[in-house]
Amino acid sequence: MIDLNVFWFILLGVLLTGYAILDGFDLGVGSLHLFAKGDYERRIFLNSIGPVWDGNEVWLVTFGGALFAAFPAAYAAAFSGFYLAFMLLLFALIFRAVAIEFRSKRESRVWRSFWDGAFFLASAVAAVLFGVAVGNMMQGIPIGPGGEYQGTFFDLLRPYPLLVGAMTLVMFCMHGSIYLYLKTEGDLQEKVRHWIWGTFGVFLVFYILTTIFTLVAVPSAIRNFEKYPWVWGLVVLNVLAVANIPRSIYKGMPGQAFISSACTIAALIFLFGFALFPNLVTSSIDPEKFSLTVYNAASSQKTLAIMRNIAFLGMPFVLAYTTAIYWVFRGKVRLTRFSY
Amino acid sequence: MDFDPLLLSRIQFALTVAFHYLFPPLTIGLGVIMVFTEWQYLRTKDMQYEVMAKFWTRIFAINFALGVASGIVMEFQFGTNWATYSRFVGDVFGSALAAEGIFAFFLESGFLAVLVFGWDRVSPRVHFLSTVLVSLGSMFSAIWIVVANSWQQTPAGFRLVEHQGALRAEITDFWAVVFNPSSMIRLSHVLIGAFILGAFVVMSITAYYILRGRHMEMAKKSFAIALAVALVSSMAQLVTGHYHAVKVAKHQPAKLAAFEGHFETGEGGAPLHIIGLPDQKEKTVRYSVAIPGLLSWLVHMDSSKPVKGLDQFPEEDWPPVALSFVSYHVMVGLGLYFILLTVVGAVMYKRGTLFQTRWLLWVFVVSVIGPYISNQLGWMAAEVGRQPWIVYGLLRTTEAYSQSVPGGQVATSIGMFVLIYLLLAAVWIYVMNDKIQHGPDEADATGIVAKEGLAGIREAILKGEEGSLTATAEEEEEGSQR
Numbered sequence: 001m002i003d004l005n006v007f008w009f010i011l012l013g014v015l016l017t018g019y020a021i022l023d024g025f026d027l028g029v030g031s032l033h034l035f036a037k038g039d040y041e042r043r044i045f046l047n048s049i050g051p052v053w054d055g056n057e058v059w060l061v062t063f064g065g066a067l068f069a070a071f072p073a074a075y076a077a078a079f080s081g082f083y084l085a086f087m088l089l090l091f092a093l094i095f096r097a098v099a100i101e102f103r104s105k106r107e108s109r110v111w112r113s114f115w116d117g118a119f120f121l122a123s124a125v126a127a128v129l130f131g132v133a134v135g136n137m138m139q140g141i142p143i144g145p146g147g148e149y150q151g152t153f154f155d156l157l158r159p160y161p162l163l164v165g166a167m168t169l170v171m172f173c174m175h176g177s178i179y180l181y182l183k184t185e186g187d188l189q190e191k192v193r194h195w196i197w198g199t200f201g202v203f204l205v206f207y208i209l210t211t212i213f214t215l216v217a218v219p220s221a222i223r224n225f226e227k228y229p230w231v232w233g234l235v236v237l238n239v240l241a242v243a244n245i246p247r248s249i250y251k252g253m254p255g256q257a258f259i260s261s262a263c264t265i266a267a268l269i270f271l272f273g274f275a276l277f278p279n280l281v282t283s284s285i286d287p288e289k290f291s292l293t294v295y296n297a298a299s300s301q302k303t304l305a306i307m308r309n310i311a312f313l314g315m316p317f318v319l320a321y322t323t324a325i326y327w328v329f330r331g332k333v334r335l336t337r338f339s340y
Numbered sequence: 341m342d343f344d345p346l347l348l349s350r351i352q353f354a355l356t357v358a359f360h361y362l363f364p365p366l367t368i369g370l371g372v373i374m375v376f377t378e379w380q381y382l383r384t385k386d387m388q389y390e391v392m393a394k395f396w397t398r399i400f401a402i403n404f405a406l407g408v409a410s411g412i413v414m415e416f417q418f419g420t421n422w423a424t425y426s427r428f429v430g431d432v433f434g435s436a437l438a439a440e441g442i443f444a445f446f447l448e449s450g451f452l453a454v455l456v457f458g459w460d461r462v463s464p465r466v467h468f469l470s471t472v473l474v475s476l477g478s479m480f481s482a483i484w485i486v487v488a489n490s491w492q493q494t495p496a497g498f499r500l501v502e503h504q505g506a507l508r509a510e511i512t513d514f515w516a517v518v519f520n521p522s523s524m525i526r527l528s529h530v531l532i533g534a535f536i537l538g539a540f541v542v543m544s545i546t547a548y549y550i551l552r553g554r555h556m557e558m559a560k561k562s563f564a565i566a567l568a569v570a571l572v573s574s575m576a577q578l579v580t581g582h583y584h585a586v587k588v589a590k591h592q593p594a595k596l597a598a599f600e601g602h603f604e605t606g607e608g609g610a611p612l613h614i615i616g617l618p619d620q621k622e623k624t625v626r627y628s629v630a631i632p633g634l635l636s637w638l639v640h641m642d643s644s645k646p647v648k649g650l651d652q653f654p655e656e657d658w659p660p661v662a663l664s665f666v667s668y669h670v671m672v673g674l675g676l677y678f679i680l681l682t683v684v685g686a687v688m689y690k691r692g693t694l695f696q697t698r699w700l701l702w703v704f705v706v707s708v709i710g711p712y713i714s715n716q717l718g719w720m721a722a723e724v725g726r727q728p729w730i731v732y733g734l735l736r737t738t739e740a741y742s743q744s745v746p747g748g749q750v751a752t753s754i755g756m757f758v759l760i761y762l763l764l765a766a767v768w769i770y771v772m773n774d775k776i777q778h779g780p781d782e783a784d785a786t787g788i789v790a791k792e793g794l795a796g797i798r799e800a801i802l803k804g805e806e807g808s809l810t811a812t813a814e815e816e817e818e819g820s821q822r
Contacts, residue, residue: 051453054408058449062441064415069438072430073504079419079426080742086420087753091760094409098764101405105771146505147427149744299431300501300510307435314442325450328461337781338457 028176369538
């Protein structure tokens, strides 16, 4: 029932979910960075993600490698089609990494302000671009024969993808502020707690807007629901997860709030994948003829099987040391001589 | 204006790879030295080793960050600029990239955190273990990248299949792909090249300290370790370099002929051009100083056997000869220089005169540029020599680029890359210089940490900030009053 092609579609979904949950909070922290006042607060912010952001980004790198290996045609079409957008994303990720590393290396105020700005901007731009990419995938892009993109850069900036981009940004801000609530203490924690109400409120508005817009603009999104009605249960769980965020913050249970927002992200990505399936890239020119699916865009069965073995061999290690690292750096952020 | 997307994509790839490849060799090489240093610390409990380990970790972290930041470009560039290539090789090449992610990147990035931030959080043993894992991770990553690259040079373990109206390479034998004819010899050559670079960086920095009379004890200890690594690696590199060239002669004869400027196959033994400048039009090597028969001897162990020259191949299959020749020859020349310098250094060290010989220390300070250049040229020779093929004998570079990306967009992205890389290079030099001038922290020895405790450190940091960042500190007070 689940063949190798579907297996890889699911595994890519898992990698993307891992990425969105983990890098989601540190992109969120970055997008909130300029709201922190003074050098001490900013360093706390930076160091809350200090030991983990790099490992979080590896989920994206592995997602890219796995997409290349499992569905090379989709990899080629998406990345060449989104050329400028991806270049912009790469510049954002470069700047972000370097800003984190270099910001605290000098005490000069100009130096730190420059990197603070770069860190903020790069984080926010990356978050928006991820959302825009997802929005475009949902709505379909002009893919023609041979899997070649036939549109222009501006075809990617339609209202729906931009809305999804904005939603992604506020979702990550919410996720990041909850993470900060976990990692800070005292006055700063109180301050961050107030932010959660704000970010959650804005997220809720965008979440509802995006849901409505999806049903109107992308009718194919619910095509698979007729075949698998049980997925409606997941929609309900998604709503419950969203609703649980304010409840757990109100009750003072930040851990539960964080799990809830992680579940929200996971559910949204599941729904995204479910809406897409069996397509990887939907063609807006002729969805039947030119769309790249998990079958026509895939590598050979042999490669998919080899990669499955690599994944089965590697993933337990990955999960084990990801857990170990988060365990070593558990607890509230404190600045030491080794901090950023 | 008309932009040629193929040419621009090639320029962009060369530019981004060259920039990226400034960093991984250092992290690989320095990683080995850090492992050795920390092991010495565990063994002897000599605080100096801990001071050293902490200092090198800082240098490591800066370069690692830039390696990660610039490396992410590499992975996505296959899709953005080389879509046709990606469709052709995805079945083979992609699994190596995915394996790199799963087996190497998670390991490196995860444990790097313990390396940099974990000194007070884990025991010295666990910290040492993390250093070992990070070092292993950086090498695993090299393994998969070199395997993927080598497959492009000497493809094996695949068949060509028509898929969706286009040809592509599909795996038939995974292990034949991994152990393709050139992967293991290339891997050893690349890793040793990285060890040499790491060792020369350490020697350059510590020679500078010795010359300035700073951090003497730590500097001398580090220098000695690095000198040993550099000596052994330089010698070993001569061996791997030789066998690598023999492999190239066997599997990519046109490439070797271009490296050596060998135009005519000839009857008897082939000469080796020690220096010269090939002229592709005239099919001759100008200003040549050559040793008769030596090339034949190196390739066949027989100075009278002919070596295949470029005349055996149609001219449209020739790599750019001058560029291949020069990059290859300068690399080899630098390799010989490393042997000479480290042997001299080792002899003087044995005699106990090295650290008093100021001119030689200065030579070590500036020689750091050598391995940077030779590492770059090694890749350049390998990649240029493979032309005009992107996958040797199977797919031409001219056929491999993204058809749907307009040249203007590639030009835009190159412009942005140039700007960003210039900025990053400037920042990198500035911060590296800053770290080197600041030097190792003698207070890094954990004895002091234990005495003052973490609370003391936090106070010290806050105090330091008030002093130097008065304005910010004031803001902070305002903030808390509000």
